[in-house]
Amino acid sequence: MMDLALKLNNTSDIPLHQQLYNELRQAILSGRLQCTQRMPSSRTLAKALAISRTTVLLSYEQLISEGYLRTVPASGTFVACELPDQLLQSPVLQPVASTPQSPIELSSYGATLATVELPELPDPGIVIHFDHCGKPALDEFPIHVWKRLFSRACSLGANMLDYPFDPLGYKPLREAISRYLLQSRAVQCNPDQVIVVSGSQQALDLLARLLLNRGDRIAVEDPGYVEARHVFQAQGAEVVSVPVDEAGIVIEVLSTSAPPVKLVYVTPSHQYPTAVVLSLARRLALLAWAQESGAMILEDDYDSEFRYDERPIPALQGLTVSNSVIYIGTFSKVLFPSLRIGYIVVPQQLAPVLGRAKWLSDRQSPLLEQRALADFINEGHLESHVRRMRMLYAQRRQTLAQAINQQLGNQATIMGDNAGLNMMVQFHTHLSDEEITDRAIQRGVQMHSIQRDCIKADSRGKFLLGYASLTPEKIEEGVSRLAKVFH
Amino acid sequence: MMDLALKLNNTSDIPLHQQLYNELRQAILSGRLQCTQRMPSSRTLAKALAISRTTVLLSYEQLISEGYLRTVPASGTFVACELPDQLLQSPVLQPVASTPQSPIELSSYGATLATVELPELPDPGIVIHFDHCGKPALDEFPIHVWKRLFSRACSLGANMLDYPFDPLGYKPLREAISRYLLQSRAVQCNPDQVIVVSGSQQALDLLARLLLNRGDRIAVEDPGYVEARHVFQAQGAEVVSVPVDEAGIVIEVLSTSAPPVKLVYVTPSHQYPTAVVLSLARRLALLAWAQESGAMILEDDYDSEFRYDERPIPALQGLTVSNSVIYIGTFSKVLFPSLRIGYIVVPQQLAPVLGRAKWLSDRQSPLLEQRALADFINEGHLESHVRRMRMLYAQRRQTLAQAINQQLGNQATIMGDNAGLNMMVQFHTHLSDEEITDRAIQRGVQMHSIQRDCIKADSRGKFLLGYASLTPEKIEEGVSRLAKVFH
Numbered sequence: 001m002m003d004l005a006l007k008l009n010n011t012s013d014i015p016l017h018q019q020l021y022n023e024l025r026q027a028i029l030s031g032r033l034q035c036t037q038r039m040p041s042s043r044t045l046a047k048a049l050a051i052s053r054t055t056v057l058l059s060y061e062q063l064i065s066e067g068y069l070r071t072v073p074a075s076g077t078f079v080a081c082e083l084p085d086q087l088l089q090s091p092v093l094q095p096v097a098s099t100p101q102s103p104i105e106l107s108s109y110g111a112t113l114a115t116v117e118l119p120e121l122p123d124p125g126i127v128i129h130f131d132h133c134g135k136p137a138l139d140e141f142p143i144h145v146w147k148r149l150f151s152r153a154c155s156l157g158a159n160m161l162d163y164p165f166d167p168l169g170y171k172p173l174r175e176a177i178s179r180y181l182l183q184s185r186a187v188q189c190n191p192d193q194v195i196v197v198s199g200s201q202q203a204l205d206l207l208a209r210l211l212l213n214r215g216d217r218i219a220v221e222d223p224g225y226v227e228a229r230h231v232f233q234a235q236g237a238e239v240v241s242v243p244v245d246e247a248g249i250v251i252e253v254l255s256t257s258a259p260p261v262k263l264v265y266v267t268p269s270h271q272y273p274t275a276v277v278l279s280l281a282r283r284l285a286l287l288a289w290a291q292e293s294g295a296m297i298l299e300d301d302y303d304s305e306f307r308y309d310e311r312p313i314p315a316l317q318g319l320t321v322s323n324s325v326i327y328i329g330t331f332s333k334v335l336f337p338s339l340r341i342g343y344i345v346v347p348q349q350l351a352p353v354l355g356r357a358k359w360l361s362d363r364q365s366p367l368l369e370q371r372a373l374a375d376f377i378n379e380g381h382l383e384s385h386v387r388r389m390r391m392l393y394a395q396r397r398q399t400l401a402q403a404i405n406q407q408l409g410n411q412a413t414i415m416g417d418n419a420g421l422n423m424m425v426q427f428h429t430h431l432s433d434e435e436i437t438d439r440a441i442q443r444g445v446q447m448h449s450i451q452r453d454c455i456k457a458d459s460r461g462k463f464l465l466g467y468a469s470l471t472p473e474k475i476e477e478g479v480s481r482l483a484k485v486f487h
Numbered sequence: 488m489m490d491l492a493l494k495l496n497n498t499s500d501i502p503l504h505q506q507l508y509n510e511l512r513q514a515i516l517s518g519r520l521q522c523t524q525r526m527p528s529s530r531t532l533a534k535a536l537a538i539s540r541t542t543v544l545l546s547y548e549q550l551i552s553e554g555y556l557r558t559v560p561a562s563g564t565f566v567a568c569e570l571p572d573q574l575l576q577s578p579v580l581q582p583v584a585s586t587p588q589s590p591i592e593l594s595s596y597g598a599t600l601a602t603v604e605l606p607e608l609p610d611p612g613i614v615i616h617f618d619h620c621g622k623p624a625l626d627e628f629p630i631h632v633w634k635r636l637f638s639r640a641c642s643l644g645a646n647m648l649d650y651p652f653d654p655l656g657y658k659p660l661r662e663a664i665s666r667y668l669l670q671s672r673a674v675q676c677n678p679d680q681v682i683v684v685s686g687s688q689q690a691l692d693l694l695a696r697l698l699l700n701r702g703d704r705i706a707v708e709d710p711g712y713v714e715a716r717h718v719f720q721a722q723g724a725e726v727v728s729v730p731v732d733e734a735g736i737v738i739e740v741l742s743t744s745a746p747p748v749k750l751v752y753v754t755p756s757h758q759y760p761t762a763v764v765l766s767l768a769r770r771l772a773l774l775a776w777a778q779e780s781g782a783m784i785l786e787d788d789y790d791s792e793f794r795y796d797e798r799p800i801p802a803l804q805g806l807t808v809s810n811s812v813i814y815i816g817t818f819s820k821v822l823f824p825s826l827r828i829g830y831i832v833v834p835q836q837l838a839p840v841l842g843r844a845k846w847l848s849d850r851q852s853p854l855l856e857q858r859a860l861a862d863f864i865n866e867g868h869l870e871s872h873v874r875r876m877r878m879l880y881a882q883r884r885q886t887l888a889q890a891i892n893q894q895l896g897n898q899a900t901i902m903g904d905n906a907g908l909n910m911m912v913q914f915h916t917h918l919s920d921e922e923i924t925d926r927a928i929q930r931g932v933q934m935h936s937i938q939r940d941c942i943k944a945d946s947r948g949k950f951l952l953g954y955a956s957l958t959p960e961k962i963e964e965g966v967s968r969l970a971k972v973f974h
Binding site (some may be wrong): 049059062065066067083084086087088089090091092095096102103104105106107108109110113114116118119120121122123134135139140143146147150151154155157158160161162163165167172173183185186187188198199201202209211212216227230231234262277284287288290294295296305307310311312313314318320321323332336337338339340343347349350353355356357359360361362363365366367368369377383384387388390392455 | 549551552553554571573574575576577578579580582583590591592593594595596598600601603605606607608609611621622625626628630631634637638642643644647648649650651652654670671672673675684685686688689692696697698699700703714717718721749771774775781783792794797798799800801802804805807808810823824825826827834836838840842843844846847848849850851852853854855856870871873874875877878879913930
C-alpha cells in the first residue's frame with residue numbers, strides 16, 4: 001500500500017475520509033489497485049498513513065457502498081472486478097449512416113408558436129431598466145427566511161421527496177392561500193377550489209386548454225397582456241379586442257360582440273398596461289353580462305397587492321355566487337418570479353378536471369417549495385413583506401412621478417391609478433415610438449412601448465415604466481436621461 | 488407608554504426586537520396606541536423597558552418600514568393614521584344575487600380528461616407497498632447535500648430570484664445534463680439541444696402538443712405506460728397498440744401499421760412494465776424504419792440508470808445522426824420525484840419552438856432548484872449517489888427474487904431484465920387479477936396489476952412489484968404474505 005503514495009492534505013477543506021476515498025477510487029480506476037487485490041485492514045492503513053481508524057473505515061464504507069470494494073465475510077475486503085464506472089457508462093457506438101436531416105412537421109399548435117416573440121437578453125449598454133415592468137425589489141426579499149424555511153421542509157422526512165398524491169397541490173398551501181385571499185382580496189373559496197400551478201402563465205395555459213376549442217371566441221382588453229393573447233391564439237381561439245377606458249374594459253362593446261364570446265380575460269385590479277382600475281359599477285355590469293350570456297370571466301388579479309392611496313376594490317370572484325368567475329394569481333410579484341408558484345380559484349365543479357389537467361401536464365409543482373411557501377404565509381412573513389414593499393414602492397413611485405413632472409413638465413402625462421409596480425406614461429411629442437425607444441437606448445435607458453400589447457388600440461407615445469426594482473437615485477437618473485431624449 | 492404593559496419575555500426563542508414589534512403592532516391595531524400619537528424616543532422606551540436601545544430601534548425600524556409608524560423630521564415618530572392592515576384588506580361586499588349555477592362547457596381536450604384516473608391516497612391498511620413501482624429509496628437521498636446546495640443558490644444574489652431569460656432552462660444545468668448524458672447514455676448533443684422541463688410528464692405533454700394534431704396516429708408499446716397514453720389521447724391523437732416481446736417492441740407490426748403512424752413512443756432501456764430491454768438489432772431496425780417512413784421516435788429513457796448485470800445499451804438517440812429521435816429523461820428516479828425536473832434532448836431544428844412551448848406553458852422551471860441541481864451534478868454527488876443506489880437496489884432485487892423463488896416456487900415467474908426499480912412477476916394461478924389484488928390487500932400487501940397498462944395485451948396474472956424503496960426485511964415479509972394468497 002505504501003507504494004500507492006496516497007496524497008492526504010491535513011489543511012484542506014475536504015474532509016480526510018473524502019480525500020482518502022478520492023485517492024483510493026483513483027487508484028482503483030487507474031489500475032494501480034487491481035481486481036481481487038486484498039485491501040489492508042483499516043488498522044494497518046490507519047497506522048501507515050498516521051490517521052485515525054475511523055477515517056479509514058468511513059472511506060472504505062463509501063467505496064463498498066458504491067461498488068469499488070467488496071467484503072468477503074471472514075476473509076477481508078477486496079477490489080471489485082466489475083467497477084461501477086464501467087457499468088454506468090454506455091459504450092459509444094458509431095451512429096448508423098443516414099440520409100440528410102429532413103424537416104420536422106409541427107402540429108397547428110406548434111406552427112402558431114413560431115411567431116411568438118421570446119424575451120431578449122438585456123442589452124449591456126442599458127444603465128436604467130424601466131422596461132422590467134413586473135420585476136419586484138428582489139434585493140429586499142428576506143432570502144434568509146426563505147433559506148431557513150426550505151431547510152426545514154427538507155428536514156421533514158422522505159415523504160416530502162415522494163410523488164405527490166394531490167393533483168390540486170399541497171393541501172396546507174392551498175389552505176394558506178384561501179385564507180390569504182379571503183382577507184386581502186375578499187375572494188370566497190374553500191381550499192378545494194384552489195389549485196397550485198407554476199405561475200400565472202401556467203394558469204392561463206391550463207384554462208385555455210380546458211375551456212377553448214379551435215375557433216372559440218375569447219375577448220381580451222385592448223391594450224392588454226400580450227403573453228395571455230399568445231396563449232389563446234396558440235390554442236386556436238379567435239381573439240376579440242375590446243377597448244379600455246378610464247374605468248376599465250368597456251362592457252357595451254363586450255356585450256354587443258357578435259358572434260358572442262365564450263370567455264373574457266380581464267385584469268381588474270390594475271389593468272395591464274394602462275394601470276386603470278375596473279370600477280365597481282363596471283364590475284357589477286361585467287358580472288351581470290356574464291350571467292346573462294353564459295360567458296365565463298378569467299380574472300387575472302395582476303398587481304392587486306400594491307395600491308398606495310386607498311383600500312382595494314374586492315375581486316370580481318367575491319362579488320358573485322355564480323360560477324362565472326375563475327380567479328388567477330401569482331407569487332411572482334409579492335415574493336420572487338423564479339419561484340414559479342401561482343394559483344387558480346375555480347368554481348367547485350371545475351376543480352376535478354383542472355386537477356387532471358395539471359396532473360397530465362406536469363403532475364404537481366415542486367413540493368419542498370410549496371411547503372416553504374405555506375410556512376412563509378402562515379408565519380406572517382408574507383404579510384410583513386407586502387407591508388414593507390408597499391411603503392417602498394409607494395416612495396419609488398412618488399420619486400418617479402415627481403421627477404417626471406419636474407423634468408418633463410407638459411411633455412409627459414402620468415396615466416392610470418396610483419398602484420402597482422409600473423406606471424404608464426403618455427409622451428407628447430412628434431417623435432415616433434421607435435424614435436423614442438432608440439434615442440432612450442442611446443442614453444442608456446430602456447422603457448416598454450405598449451405597441452405589442454395593442455391590437456387596435458392607439459399605442460402612440462405610450463410607454464410603461466417599471467420602478468419597483470429601481471432605487472430612487474436610479475429613478476431620478478433615468479428620468480434625467482429621458483428628459484434629454486425630448487429636448 | 489407604561490400603561491401599555493408591553494409583554495417581553497427574555498427566555499423566549501423569539502428575538503426581543505421581534506417581540507417588541509409584535510406588542511407595539513398589536514397596540515396600534517387595537518387602538519391602544521392611537522393615530523398621530525407621538526412615540527417615546529428610543530432612549531426613553533429602552534430605559535423604561537430595561538432593554539437595549541438597539542432593540543427598540545430595530546422594532547421601530549420594522550414598524551416604520553411596514554407603515555405602522557411614520558417619522559416627521561425634527562419632530563419625532565408618530566402612529567400612522569392609515570394602517571397597512573386596512574389598506575391591504577379588501578372590504579367584503581354582499582355578492583350580487585344570481586341564478587343557480589349552470590354547468591361549465593369544456594373543450595374537447597377538457598372532456599377527454601374526465602376519464603383520466605388519478606392516483607389514490609394510500610390505503611392505511613397496507614403494510615407493504617410493492618405498488619410504489621417508481622419510488623426510489625428516498626431515505627437514502629443525501630438531503631443534507633441538497634440543503635447546502637440550495638442555500639448556496641439562495642446566496643448568489645437577486646439575479647437568481649428574477650424572471651429567467653432562457654426559455655430552454657438554466658444554461659449551466661443544460662451543460663451539466665449534456666455531459667452526463669454523453670457519458671452515461673452515449674447521447675450526442677450540445678447544451679442548446681437540451682431543454683429543462685418539469686419532469687418527464689411535462690416532456691410528453693409539450694411534445695404531444697407540438698407534434699400531434701387531432702386524429703394523428705401515434706404508436707405505443709402494449710403493454711405500456713398508461714400515463715403517456717392519456718397524454719396522447721387527451722391531445723386527440725389516435726393511439727395504435729404495438730405488441731412487446733422478449734426483445735422489446737415488435738418492429739414488423741409497427742412498420743406494417745396502416746395508415747402509417749407519425750410518432751412512436753418507446754421505453755427502450757427498461758420497457759415499462761415488462762422490464763425487457765430493446766435489443767441492439769431491434770434498435771437499429773427501429774431507426775431504419777423511422778428514417779424510411781419519416782416517423783419520429785420519442786425515446787423515454789425510463790430507468791436507464793439502474794442495470795445490475797452489464798453495461799447499458801446506448802440510447803437510440805446516440806445511434807443515429809438523423810433527426811428522428813427525441814430523447815426524454817427525468818431526475819425523479821435518480822434524485823427524488825417531488826423535485827419535478829426532467830429534460831428533453833431534441834434535434835437542433837426543434838429547440839426554438841420547444842423553448843417557445845415551454846415559455847408559453849409556464850415560462851421556466853424554478854431557478855434555485857436548477858442551480859442546486861447543476862452543482863449536484865458538477866460536484867460528483869449525482870454519480871456517487873447513483874453508484875450507491877445501484878448497489879443497494881441490486882441487493883434489494885436479489886432479496887425479492889430469492890424470496891419469490893423460495894416461497895412461491897413454480898407459482899410465479901420473474902420476467903424481464905435484471906434492471907430498474909421494479910420487477911414484473913407472472914403468477915400461475917386460477918385466481919383472477921382482481922381476486923389476487925383483493926386477497927393481497929387483505930394481507931396488507933399492494934401490487935400493481937398491469938391491467939391499466941394494457942390495450943390488447945394479455946395482463947392476466949401479471950403484476951409489477953416495486954422494491955427500490957423497501958428494506959430487505961419488508962421485501963421478505965411482503966413475499967411471505969403474498970405466498971399465503973396463493974396457498
